[in-house]
Amino acid sequence: MVDFKLTPEQLAIQRSVREFAEKEIKAIAMERDQMTDHENIFPVEAFKKSFGIGIHDATIPKKYGGQGLDCLTHVLIWEEMAAADAGFCVSYQGHFLALEHACGPRATEEQRETFLRALTTEEGGLAAYALTEPNVGPCWLLLQQDFIQETTIERDGDDYVLNGVKNFCTNGGSPITKWYVIWARGDKDKVGLESCRTCFVWADSPGFTVPKSENKMGQRLSKNAQLYLDNVRVPKEHIIGEPGGMGMDGDFGQRLITANSWILLGALCLGLARSAYEEALAYAKRRIIAGKPAIQHQLIGAKLADMYWNIEAVRAYVWKAANYFDTNPVPDMKLAQGAKVMGSDLAVKVTDEALQIHGGYGYTKDALVEKLYRDAKVTQIYECPNELLRVTTAGMLELGM
């Protein structure tokens, strides 16, 4: 790993995803991004084509019909997808956050057969993950404190009944989303993580509705929606983990899922930053300012050099975090958090500089960098705001973890 040499299989996957992404995603991204009818931006056909090349089941074990790929190979796939469009790629973030619950240590064999197989059928499909609520934001890290989920899950005979509202759910209400992982408070005597249950909910469950999507600033090719759960019944077989709260096993399972997700977000940010850098480099070579190409003006050239170095540095870091994840049974949460924080700060910085290099043209809707600039901002917010991740890593450093 230290020589950063990819295997022939990894190189082949990287190449084929790059070709797919340029042809099927990048080609439609600018036009879709600018659609005013935001409810219909979500590119259903492009997702269906991506099922055909196995992007959606990359990490599902072969035993359940998936590709069984490791985290590092998945990182390569994500950089290529995000270089074409970060919104398309982040739809897969919601998807994998959910399906890793079925792959993870808390799921039963029956749940894996049911929910993983539902995605590896010929028509494929997406999953979604709903934790955030109108009054409970950032992420499960806060649930390790005294935070309380307002969505409730209560036992009723052999079933459980869900009531509540979820916010910003990626893939929420898309026509190809088959099932959701929903977080809810199952024990009124407890708070935080100990009070939580997670369960699988089919998209067509009675009482489950998705009234409208959010009209977002960037990453517009992904669909984000509020979910309404009005007496939604799920059989007890859909509950993830043992009754009585998530417990230590649940906590460990959640660590695996979240560490994986932060590393992948690092890869998404790399793809976004790379796309902005390549666009800025090409522009700076052809744009003549004061009689010479823009890149030959030292301050512009220096910006491009910094972009190049910083992308290379973050890629090396993300690959290291992925390699650690693949080769150790217990994830290093600090490494994983760094992938998300450094990746998102990189994406914001590089897209900002890329727009600056484009001058006034970069500030128009004709310029790709204008879209990339909008796409980048949310990476510092979702999947745990960077502030919270910095505070959490600092806490682990203090404790010598």
Ligand SMILES: Cc1cc2nc3c(=O)[nH]c(=O)nc-3n(C[C@H](O)[C@H](O)[C@H](O)COP(=O)(O)OP(=O)(O)OC[C@H]3O[C@@H](n4cnc5c(N)ncnc54)[C@H](O)[C@@H]3O)c2cc1C
């Ligand atoms: C495009 C998009 C996709 C999303 N997809 C999903 C999804 O699929 N599933 C899901 O469950 N959720 C999803 N979310 C929700 C997302 O995870 C939350 O929006 C995010 O975690 C922030 O929570 P909040 O919006 O409630 O902000 P708040 O909790 O109100 O936080 C506001 C700001 O306060 C700061 N802050 C927060 N906590 C701290 C702290 N402890 N210390 C210092 N500063 C802090 C941060 O700057 C933060 O951005 C998505 C959000 C977006 C925008």
